[in-house]
Amino acid sequence: MKPAFLDRIISILAYFTFGIFSIIWIVFANMTRKTMSSFLTFNLYQAIFISVVLAVISLIYSIAINLLSVIPFVGNLARWFDVFFNQTPLYFTFTISGLIVTMLVIYLSIMSLLGKRAYLPIVSEIISSNFGG
Numbered sequence: 001m002k003p004a005f006l007d008r009i010i011s012i013l014a015y016f017t018f019g020i021f022s023i024i025w026i027v028f029a030n031m032t033r034k035t036m037s038s039f040l041t042f043n044l045y046q047a048i049f050i051s052v053v054l055a056v057i058s059l060i061y062s063i064a065i066n067l068l069s070v071i072p073f074v075g076n077l078a079r080w081f082d083v084f085f086n087q088t089p090l091y092f093t094f095t096i097s098g099l100i101v102t103m104l105v106i107y108l109s110i111m112s113l114l115g116k117r118a119y120l121p122i123v124s125e126i127i128s129s130n131f132g133g
Contacts, residue, residue, distance in 0.1 A: 002115045003037055003039040003040070003115045004037070007036075007037055007039055007040040008112055008113055008115055010025055010040060010043075010044070011039070011040060011043035011044070011047075011109075011112035012109045012112050012113060014043060014044050014047035014048075015043070015047050015050075015105050015108045015109050015112065016105060016109065017047075018047065018050075018051040018054070019047045019048035019049075019050070019051035019052070021047075022044040022045070022047045022048045023048065025044060026044060039115070039117065041131055042117055042127055042128065042131065043108075043112055043117070043118075045127050045130075045131045046108075046118070046120075046123060046124065046127045047108075049123055049126065049127060050104075050108075050120075050123060053123070054101065064078075065078050065079070065081075065082050084096070085097050086098075
């Protein structure tokens with residue numbers, strides 16, 4: 001059975017806002033005692049989880065680059081790596097890391113629009129086991 005069109009649109013908005021719309025919709029659904037489909041629940045919590053994972057990766061990356069930058073040879077290599085992947089535009093204003101994140105969001109959104117659960121190897125399994133589906 002295909003999910004409702006509104007559930008698909010809400011899932012897409014959740015991915016494009018990196019989980020902010022997910023939190024708003026979960027609070028709204030709980031306040032109005034509205035039941036959410038398993039498709040919608042899966043996508044909302046996956047959007048929140050992905051945004052938290054991206055924030056943690058960014059924080060760890062930032063700390064690692066700052067720690068490595070004080071080491072004589074390795075510091076120069078780490079700064080070059082940071083400039084190449086996070087500051088040099090590859091296509092218009094997209095950096096390599098920004099392009100990867102954008103492609104991930106587009107993949108998740110297209111799968112939601114089609115009414116299918118997007119599968120990300122570890123993330124989807126964690127969400128399915130903890131939030132049902």
